[in-house]
Structures are given as C-alpha cells and as structure tokens.
Amino acid sequence: xxxxxxxxxxxxxCDDTCASVISNGNILANIIAGQEVHREYGGVVPELASRAxxxxxxxxxxxxxxxxxxxxxxxxxxxxxxxxxxxxxxxxGGSFAKSFALGLNIPLIEVNHMxxxxxxxxxxxxxxxxCPNFPFLCLTVSGGHTQIVLVSxxxxxxxxxxxxxxxxxxxxxxxxxxxGLPYPGGPIIDKNAKKGNPKAFKFPxxxxxxxxxxxxxxxxxxxxxxxxxxxxxxxFIENNIQDICASYQQKIVEVLVEKLIKAAEKYNxxxxxxxxxxxxxxxxxxxxxxxxxxxxxxxxxxxxEYCTDNAAMIAIVGHYKFLNHxxxxxxxxxxxxxx
Ligand code: KG4
Ligand code: ZN
Numbered sequence: 597x598x599x600x601x602x603x604x605x606x607x608x609x610c611d612d613t614c615a616s617v618i619s620n621g622n623i624l625a626n627i628i629a630g631q632e633v634h635r636e637y638g639g640v641v642p643e644l645a646s647r648a649x650x651x652x653x654x655x656x657x658x659x660x661x662x663x664x665x666x667x668x669x670x671x672x673x674x675x676x677x678x679x680x681x682x683x684x685x686x687x688x689g690g691s692f693a694k695s696f697a698l699g700l701n702i703p704l705i706e707v708n709h710m711x712x713x714x715x716x717x718x719x720x721x722x723x724x725x726x727c728p729n730f731p732f733l734c735l736t737v738s739g740g741h742t743q744i745v746l747v748s749x750x751x752x753x754x755x756x757x758x759x760x761x762x763x764x765x766x767x768x769x770x771x772x773x774x775x776g777l778p779y780p781g782g783p784i785i786d787k788n789a790k791k792g793n794p795k796a797f798k799f800p801x802x803x804x805x806x807x808x809x810x811x812x813x814x815x816x817x818x819x820x821x822x823x824x825x826x827x828x829x830x831x832f833i834e835n836n837i838q839d840i841c842a843s844y845q846q847k848i849v850e851v852l853v854e855k856l857i858k859a860a861e862k863y864n865x866x867x868x869x870x871x872x873x874x875x876x877x878x879x880x881x882x883x884x885x886x887x888x889x890x891x892x893x894x895x896x897x898x899x900x901e902y903c904t905d906n907a908a909m910i911a912i913v914g915h916y917k918f919l920n921h922x923x924x925x926x927x928x929x930x931x932x933x934x935x
Contacts, residue, residue, distance in 0.1 A: 601672050601918055604657065604696070605911035608689030609681025609709045610740065611640045613652035616907035617664035621915050622720050624664035626901060626908040627656050638773040646684030653692050660907075671702055673923070675914025678706040679934035681740070686930035694926055703923040707913045708934050709905075710736060713871040714745050714753060715916070716898040716909040728867045728896045735856050737880075738872035738905075739765035739780065742852070744807050744859050747869075750916045756863075757807025757855055765874045767811040767848055771818050775833055775840065785841045786877050792842030794879075797821070799847040807859050809851065818844055849879045853887060860891070869896040873904040 600620055607614040613629040629652040634640045661668060676693030679686055697704040714734045718727050728734075734745045734753075742764045744757040762770070765782055772781020800817050802810040822840075825832040833840065852874075860868060870884060875897055888895045902908055917923075 599672075600670070601915060602666050602670055603673050603675055603705070603911055603914040603918060604661065604668075604671050605675040605707075605907040605914050606653070606657070606689040606693050607677045607709070607712075607905060607907040607910045608649045608653070608685050609677045609679070610685060610905060611645045611648070612905045613649050613656050613689075614905060614907035614910075615657045615660035616911040617660050617666050618908070618911035618915050619664070619666065621912070622723060623908045623911060624666065625660040626906055627660045627663065628901070628906055629656050635778050638779050639769060640682070642682045642684050645682060646688055649685055649688035653688060657692070657696075668700060671700060673697070673703040673705050673914060673918050674700075675705040675707050675910050675917070677709045677712070677910055678928065679709065679931035681709055681932065683930060683932040686932065690928075690930040694928070698926060703918070704925070704928065705914045705917045705922065706924040706928050707910045707917075710741055710743065710934070711751065711753065712909040712913045713738065714747060714869070715750070715913045716871055716902040716906075717869050717896055718750065718916075719898060719902050719908050719912050726896060728869045728894070731863070731865060732867035732869050732896075733856065733859055733863065733865050734869040734871055735852065736871045737764045737852060737874035739763060739769060741872070742809050742811070744856060746863060751913070751920070756859060757809065759809040759811060760804060761810050761812035762815060764809070764811060764848055764852060765872070767815050768845075768874070770815050771844055774819055774822050775837070780873075782874060782877065785845055786879070788838050788841035789845045789879060792838030792840070794842040794846035796836070796839035797843040799844060801847075802851060807855050809855060811848070811851075814847060814851075845877070845879050849877065849883050852880065853883050857887065857891075860893070866891065866893050867896075868893045871898060871903060875903040876900055
C-alpha cells in the first residue's frame with residue numbers, strides 16, 4: 597500500500613500567521629490567526645507583525661495538527677513561504693519550519709507566496725475542487741501584488757504583466773486611509789460602494805503598456821481630489837462616501853479587467869482564474885461575470901478563505917513539489933523578494 601503524503605504548511609509573509617495540513621492533496625485543516633494590532637495604524641507595521649507571528653506560530657501549528665487529527669510523527673514534509681513578503685515576518689515562519697523539519701528528520705519544501713496564490717485553484721477538500729484547465733490566465737490581485745500569470749501546468753507559470761508600483765489591494769487600502777477608514781480598506785470600500793453611483797466621480801486612466809499595471813497615479817489623483825473637495829466642503833467625505841467608494845472602486849476594477857481581456861485575446865485563452873484578497877471584491881466579481889457571458893470565459897474563484905493569505909495554498913504547492921521531490925535543505929533563507 598502507498599504511504600500517505602501528509603504535509604504541514606506554514607505561511608507568515610505579512611500579517612497573518614497561518615498553518616495548514618494537507619493529506620494526499622486534500623486540505624484537512626486551515627488555521628489563520630490575524631493581527632488586530634495594525635488596525636489603528638492604517639497599514640501593517642512590520643516589526644509588530646513579526647512579534648505577533650512569534651506569539652502565534654506555535655498555537656496555530658498545534659491547532660492545525662489537532663484539527664487534522666495528524667500526529668507530527670506521521671508528517672512527510674514541512675512546506676513554508678520563503679518569500680516574497682516582509683522579511684521579519686517570513687523569518688519567523690521560515691525558522692519554525694526549518695527547526696521542525698530538522699527535529700522530525702523530514703524534508704523541507706520552500707514555496708513562493710505568489711505561485712501559491714495561483715495554485716490555490718487546485719485546493720481540494722474531500723477530493724472535490726473546481727480546478728481550471730491548462731493553459732489558463734490567473735489575475736492575482738492582493739495587498740502586495742498585482743499580476744497576470746500564464747499557467748501552463750502545475751508549478752509552471754510565467755508572469756506576463758505586473759504592477760510597476762502599488763498593488764490593487766494597496767490602492768484600496770491607501771484610499772481608505774485618506775478617507776479615514778480603518779485597515780484593511782478593501783472590504784470597507786466594497787461595502788460602501790454597494791449603495792453608491794460608480795459614475796458620480798471621474799478618475800484618470802493609468803497609461804502603462806502591454807499587460808502591466810500602475811496604481812500610484814490613481815491613488816495620488818484620489819488624494820488631490822479629496823483634498824480639493826474637502827477644502828470647498830468639509831463634510832464632502834461624509835456626505836458622499838458611497839459615491840466616492842463606488843467611483844474609485846469602479847476605476848480600479850475597469851483597469852484590472854481591461855488588461856486581463858487584452859491578455860486573454862492575445863493568448864487566445866478562455867480559462868480565467870482570479871486569486872488574492874482583492875478577488876473578494878464584489879464589483880470585480882460582477883464585471884468578470886459579465887465578461888464571462890460576453891466572451892464565453894470559464895471563470896474560477898477559489899473559496900474566499902483560500903483567496904486571502906492562508907497556508908492551504910502553501911500546502912497545495914508543497915504537495916506537488918513533494919511529488920516532484922523538489923526539496924530544499926537547511927541552508928535556505930527567507931527572502932523578501934523571493935530570489
Ligand atoms: O491576499 P491578501 O490577503 O494579502 C496579501 O498577500 O496582500 O490581500 C489583502 C488585500 C488587502 O489590500 C485588502 O484591502 C484587499 O485584499 N481586499 C479587498 C477586499 N477584501 C480584501 N479589496 C477589495 N475588495 C474587497 N472586498
Ligand atoms: Zn498574499
């Protein structure tokens with residue numbers, strides 16, 4: 597009888613401490629400990645994040661193994677996020693993974709966080725999942741990254757477009773900060789936008805060639821817009837919050853989808869996957885749904901808990917790398933830019 601492949605995966609690239617257990621490609625546990633400490637700062641404070649990871653890592657791993665009913669002695673390997681991300685945060689998960697693998701004398705598997713967001717589409721529970729067919733395009737939109745990825749096989753992918761500056765999630769978070777809304781801003785802008793008019797205010801289109809993105813100009817124009825309007829009327833934000841959110845969100849989504857359509861046309865692909873925290877955005881989902889009808893696309897969104905940062909996506913990469921015997925040794929180091 598073939599032995600089970602049981603992998604413990606750790607994710608700690610930003611402000612969530614995450615552990616997951618995968619057995620023969622099925623997720624048995626997916627534990628996420630968020631960090632409330634950043635809320636009042638309007639963004640993640642790196643030093644506070646790494647300290648919170650240190651506090652959370654052992655309880656989170658313990659909880660994942662307990663929920664999965666997997667004893668550490670039957671683990672086949674430990675997978676962890678090597679990067680990209682905040683170095684101090686990555687080091688906590690990376691050091692834990694290295695020590696645990698060494699202590700158990702089992703292989704260690706390094707994972708690229710961005711590859712993992714794409715591979716989240718292959719996560720299965722009870723042998724069930726809705727997986728895209730190869731080749732497919734994946735729009736990965738998170739707080740740290742915005743990419744269009746051409747995926748030709750498991751673990752075989754090429755970034756064909758990316759942001760030159762801010763990520764889409766960052767554009768949401770920074771606008772929220774300007775409006776005095778708490779971090780993370782995406783969900784709050786989304787909620788306010790639902791009752792607003794997306795045509796109420798106009799924001800400029802970024803001009804970037806090919807499949808690349810840029811959101812910093814949009815963010816700056818938003819800052820000036822709010823500054824000028826509140827000079828004229830100090831209650832401008834309060835009185836127009838829904839229209840402001842709807843108009844700004846609409847522009848971000850328009851920009852994201854326009855490049856995705858261009859890429860789908862150039863590569864003649866109708867399998868379209870969306871990943872990352874911004875995949876939760878209701879306007880993005882609606883616009884993609886419309887394009888699906890118009891262009892005969894097959895669209896894929898992972899379950900919400902697998903869109904935002906999580907260790908199940910690290911676990912699924914770990915599973916495929918284990919099958920390929922792609923292990924790393926104890927000399928591996930965490931890397932903010934993944935090199
Ligand atoms: O993937 P993720 O959890 O972390 C990173 O790897 O960055 O993404 C977090 C980002 C944040 O910028 C957050 O504001 C954004 O995803 N986000 C949203 C929504 N939910 C989360 N943005 C727009 N609309 C949402 N509903
Ligand atoms: Zn992420």
